[in-house]
Amino acid sequence: MTEARTVRVAARAWRMENDAVGCPKFDELRLAGLLESDTRSGDAWGEPWVIQCTEADVSVVSAGQDRKLDTSDDIRVPNAREDIGVL
Secondary structure (H helix, E strand, C coil): CHHHHHHHHHHHHHHHHCCCCCCCCHHHHHHCCCCCCCCCCECCCCCECEEEECCCCEEEEECCCCCCCCCCCCEEECCHHHHCCCC
16 A cells, blocks of 8 residues: 555656646656656556546556456555545
8 A cells, every 4th residue: 555655646746747637657657756766566466556547636556466456455545435534
């Protein structure tokens, strides 16, 4: 979760710096200096982070241990609890 939050902060900063509504790729965040060179490009199971953008916000998703998106073990930042301010 901590690494996903780090990637999300970087992606949000990239969008602000580039006045963009598009979604950055992980390598773009690293090249822009928004992520440290040792930031892992993927989750604990070796799968790449999925950066999803809407016009209003950015989410970072891991498929979780089963490596399948949209299943119960997915890690999503922010998650529904964070969206409503419950941590």
